[in-house]
Amino acid sequence: MSADAWWKNGIVYQIYPRSFQDSDGDGIGDLQGIQRRLDYLVELGVDAVWISPIYPSPMADFGYDISDYCNVDPRFGTLEDFDSLAAECKARGLKLVLDFVPNHTSDRHPWFVQSRASRNNTKRDWYLWQDPAPGGGPPNNWLSNFGGPAWTFDEASGQYYCHSFLKEQPDLNWRSPEVRKAMYDVLRFWLRRGVDGFRVDVLYHLIKDVEFRDNPQNPSFQAGQDPSHQLLPLYTTDRPEMQDIIVEMRRVVDEFSDEASARVLIGELYLPLERLMAYYGRTSDGLLQGVQLPFNFQLITAPWHAAEIDRIVRNYEAALPHGAAPNWVLGNHDKPRIASRVGQERARLAAMLLLTLRGTPTLYYGDEIGLTDVPIPPDEVQDPFEKNEPGKGLGRDPQRTPMQWSGAHAAGFTDGTPWLRLGGDWSMRNVEAQQGDPASMLQLYKKLIALRRNEHALHEGSHEQLEAGADVLAYARSAGTRRLVVLLNFATSETPVAAELLPADTVVLASTHADRTGAVKGELVLQPLEGVIVAQ
Ligand code: GLC
Ligand code: MG
Numbered sequence: 001m002s003a004d005a006w007w008k009n010g011i012v013y014q015i016y017p018r019s020f021q022d023s024d025g026d027g028i029g030d031l032q033g034i035q036r037r038l039d040y041l042v043e044l045g046v047d048a049v050w051i052s053p054i055y056p057s058p059m060a061d062f063g064y065d066i067s068d069y070c071n072v073d074p075r076f077g078t079l080e081d082f083d084s085l086a087a088e089c090k091a092r093g094l095k096l097v098l099d100f101v102p103n104h105t106s107d108r109h110p111w112f113v114q115s116r117a118s119r120n121n122t123k124r125d126w127y128l129w130q131d132p133a134p135g136g137g138p139p140n141n142w143l144s145n146f147g148g149p150a151w152t153f154d155e156a157s158g159q160y161y162c163h164s165f166l167k168e169q170p171d172l173n174w175r176s177p178e179v180r181k182a183m184y185d186v187l188r189f190w191l192r193r194g195v196d197g198f199r200v201d202v203l204y205h206l207i208k209d210v211e212f213r214d215n216p217q218n219p220s221f222q223a224g225q226d227p228s229h230q231l232l233p234l235y236t237t238d239r240p241e242m243q244d245i246i247v248e249m250r251r252v253v254d255e256f257s258d259e260a261s262a263r264v265l266i267g268e269l270y271l272p273l274e275r276l277m278a279y280y281g282r283t284s285d286g287l288l289q290g291v292q293l294p295f296n297f298q299l300i301t302a303p304w305h306a307a308e309i310d311r312i313v314r315n316y317e318a319a320l321p322h323g324a325a326p327n328w329v330l331g332n333h334d335k336p337r338i339a340s341r342v343g344q345e346r347a348r349l350a351a352m353l354l355l356t357l358r359g360t361p362t363l364y365y366g367d368e369i370g371l372t373d374v375p376i377p378p379d380e381v382q383d384p385f386e387k388n389e390p391g392k393g394l395g396r397d398p399q400r401t402p403m404q405w406s407g408a409h410a411a412g413f414t415d416g417t418p419w420l421r422l423g424g425d426w427s428m429r430n431v432e433a434q435q436g437d438p439a440s441m442l443q444l445y446k447k448l449i450a451l452r453r454n455e456h457a458l459h460e461g462s463h464e465q466l467e468a469g470a471d472v473l474a475y476a477r478s479a480g481t482r483r484l485v486v487l488l489n490f491a492t493s494e495t496p497v498a499a500e501l502l503p504a505d506t507v508v509l510a511s512t513h514a515d516r517t518g519a520v521k522g523e524l525v526l527q528p529l530e531g532v533i534v535a536q
Helices: 006-007 031-036 038-044 081-090 110-117 177-192 244-256 271-280 306-319 338-342 345-358 384-388 431-435 441-454
Strands: 014-016 049-053 094-101 151-154 159-162 197-200 266-267 327-329 360-364 462-466 474-480 484-488 495-497 505-513 524-525 529-535
Touching: 006 360, 031 038, 031 081, 038 081, 038 159, 038 441, 094 177, 151 197, 151 505, 177 244, 197 244, 244 266, 244 271, 271 306, 306 474, 327 345, 338 345, 345 360, 345 441, 345 474, 345 529, 431 441, 441 505, 474 495, 484 524, 524 529
Parallel strands: 014 049, 014 360, 049 094, 094 197, 197 266, 327 360
Antiparallel strands: 151 159, 462 474, 474 484, 484 529, 495 524, 505 529
């Protein structure tokens, strides 16, 4: 395995630390809890773990508001717990990826406390301060992604500060060389502690227009949509200056890459395809200089039809710059869960899709047991997005509920009371129950992950999209003389597969349907919503 192999050929597993495993009975997941579950992850077969923020935080946005970048929040544990977790990951050959939140700090971060203290404080320009508009009010029309204006007035110093998210999350000024240096030193702090990379939060937001121009109206905005989409984020995201920043960030992580293991940057980027591609970076000496894995979220937003996904896969493959590593994602802590978006049966097809496409898959904890969004009654809402924009279906609590481990108290997540309620199905839908059930989602995931690991064609082979009719998504993955064909039937009826698509003496290596195995005699007829992987 080359140094690059783990993030190119491996599988990433996202843990939302509040909800994975509690170890001290406070109802909030923590680092010791994660450590206790590492063997589960090894058994599942993933290669890397990405943990959402664990740093000291007032938790206005559950850790995405950081008040100290170089420590661990007491709710999650201590730096010693972190070191222990890192060592235990290493001992198991698991890579560890942390969340890096560069766009904003908490308003309680000492940097911001200083910055707001007075207009001539040395940290004033670490954040984005502007005078009120000539007639009073915010300096421009920019909107917060969590509702309301992106500007909050500071009475004491008479200026507004910019926040792309909550007012408790002031945006850093990435034009300041001091800010850049301080943030790169944060990366170094964790790289020295042994982390293998970072998922970079809202990377495309870091630089805002130097003239603070108004964003244009969004002509396709419709009532009922996320109110922040009223404007096009022309002057607030994906600014040209971002291209230099990704090169700098990459250089920092490269300082710590060696023959044995590369350190990786995974960028959170909700951008149109061609702009997403820009974050792989410019080429120098034949190598891309940007983010190794700009997150490809297209399967999260895609309408669930074979033709639609066929188009997405073709366009993505065609758009990738030379030497760029593809990646795919089905869900994360900000988006409705796949099992709720498409239903349990189609979620099995989705699993097969994710784990057989060319490119690094990222799994969201719990998707492997088919966790669904859990409706949260209004008086139990935790997410600030839901609190700011109630009843619009924007809240993210439903996809952040505790992992369901067993039929024991609180599904084995905590000895206490979980911070967010469990899914109503927890006594049936849990890891323990699914481990003993060959037809379970968990067993399907395990099987697909093992196949992906063992088959070069799947983890590093080429990709070729095939034509198999309107309802069947079909592609071949090949390495050397080995050629696997993946056939995913999106129809709710039986669908025969044309003989010329199948290798001679076709053998089914895996099916989403537990009852299908072995050699295919005669014509291959896909069952309703069945996916198969076949080879010779
Ligand atoms: C990212 C995170 C999200 C967070 C936001 C602000 O989108 O994934 O959870 O609320 O950034 O930090
Ligand atoms: Mg705890």
